[in-house]
Amino acid sequence: MKVACVGGGPASLYFSILMKLVDPSHDITVYERNPAGSTYGWGVTYWDDVRNSLHGTDPESARAIGESSVRWDGWVVHVQDRTTMTVEHGDEGFGISRREMLGILAERARSLGVRIEFEREITDEGELADADLVVAGDGANSVLRERHADHFGTEVVVGRNTYVWLGTTKVFDSFTFSFVETAHGWIWCYCYGFSKEHSTCVVECSPETWRGLGFHEANEADSLALLEKIFADILDGHPLIGRADADGGAYWLNFRTLTNRTWHRGNLVLLGDAAHTTHYSIGAGTALALGDAAFLVTALHEETQLQSALARYERERRSDVLAAQKSARHSAQWYENLQRYIDLPSPQMFALHDQRYSSLLPHVPPRLYYRIYRMVTGLQSLRGRLGSKGRTGPERRITRTR
Template structure:
């Protein structure tokens, strides 16, 4: 089978690894428009459950990723000037560049051809000629998906808040938050380590705060200077690192949530951010792309006689893959939607005691939380930990409320 994978991110590279392991005779090429070692972002997060899935798919790359990752268990929040600590599950961070390097190295060792600085401009590009399967792993702005936008039924919802993705020389040994009140409203950040030298720091605020602080007109250098002062107690004097030149405008964004009605057209199939995005505050983007790769490879493995030899069989496999992943994503998409809304309504929770506020930060995925006064929700949540009937009621009511609200509003 001849496979062309457009996009050399984690999902595309891992899919190529899985397919080569299933059948070394597959002819697989990954087309990546950027140079080797060039990538956006700083570090990515994941949880232990992902490692178990990766080891089942390819133990060698899973072990390499695990060994290159840093670990933490605690969550730390600075609210105004008060620090609180929450004990949690073990989390992992790894540099995005490091992860891509490990996956590319493993793919090439298995016989995958990885072509850097080799962009694909559309479905009719010569690089795709003769391919039995074309995998669009080319991100949220996928040129392959957009060439057939009506067929895929893409819908994009843009969030209200502004955010900027930065690095820092401060190495965090816990997943850390800081919430700072200014005369123009709240501004906050999430920070986590991904190596022994660097951490990721994502800063977010409302449009009113963004404009009130002048962040909408500041250069990159002035923005970094301002944010270093704002989060001085979190950074301990360490520098923030941007992506652009110092005299360029800072790269503030508003998150775009993408969904697609269907995930394939003929032999073209979507994977990762080309198919779906979930708000960065749940830290699941890379995990979901890797899970897409696992599901797509599994669907193709189940095709009798080898995928691509019979068009109907390939279509059936791609249909199963899309149906399965859209169903599996419902929980993560719901969690991401409520998490983003929690931050968009942050002032609702900031009158709480910092310990209570941090507890509700951990509950931000709940569909019940926006509809119950925060103090009451906190008391009910604490009671549910002690009383099994309340815990069962909460587990039963939450998903039903989420489905009802989604059916009424589509949100």
């Protein structure tokens, strides 16, 4: 099969790797409009289940990614100056530089015979008329998808809160949250390490807080200076690093959740963010993109007809993606309604933060939900101890330290 992948992100690169591993005779080219080594974003997060899946599909790239990752197994939560909590989880989390991950996947793809053409923009699948399959992995703003938006049934829902994706030289050894109250409302960030030198820091607030603090008219330098002051307690004097747009303004956004009625048209198929996006607060975007790649490769090699394979990929993958998008929607709404939870005692507040994927939580008074949650988890813990003769699996502990 002659395959053209448009976009050089994780979805396209991993798809090309898995296709070559299944059948080295495939003729695959990845087209990326940007120069080699240039990418947006800072760190990528993933969890134990993703690490295990990577080792199961391509151990070589999985080892390289693991060696370049940093790990954490706990969260630290700061709520103003009231409380700091340490939250321990049984699952390990990992961070890796997005640039490093793309470099590893590109090198692995090339070693298997995949051609990668940088600084080559494809705006029409007609430019790839000799390809048996065209994979649109060109992101949420996919040019190929937008050419046929009516066919794909593309819909976008814009989130209420504003956010900015930053880097910092402060290396966090735990996934760290900080909620700070200002004269104009609450603002918060979540930070995680992705190398020995840098961490990602995502800052979010309501539109009222954003305007009240003057971010709507501040340039990037002034925005970063104010954010460094607001989050001084966790940054320990380290700077925040931004990504300016063309006019020098800070790159504040409203998250856009994207869905499509169908994911394929003729020999064109959508992959990763071109097919769907999930709110960053659940950290699932890259994992879903890699999962898409694996599902599509399986369908292509187990079905004898291309259209049957693309239909199977969409049918089988959609259920997983819709579940993730539902969780992400509830997670985003939890932050949009932060005022509902922030005045609870901090252990209760963060326990409900952990429950933010629940479709029931927005409709039950928070304190009542917390009491029910404690009762249910207590019963589950008791059953676990009885079923294992006193031995239980990893437990979460919330420890108030201030």
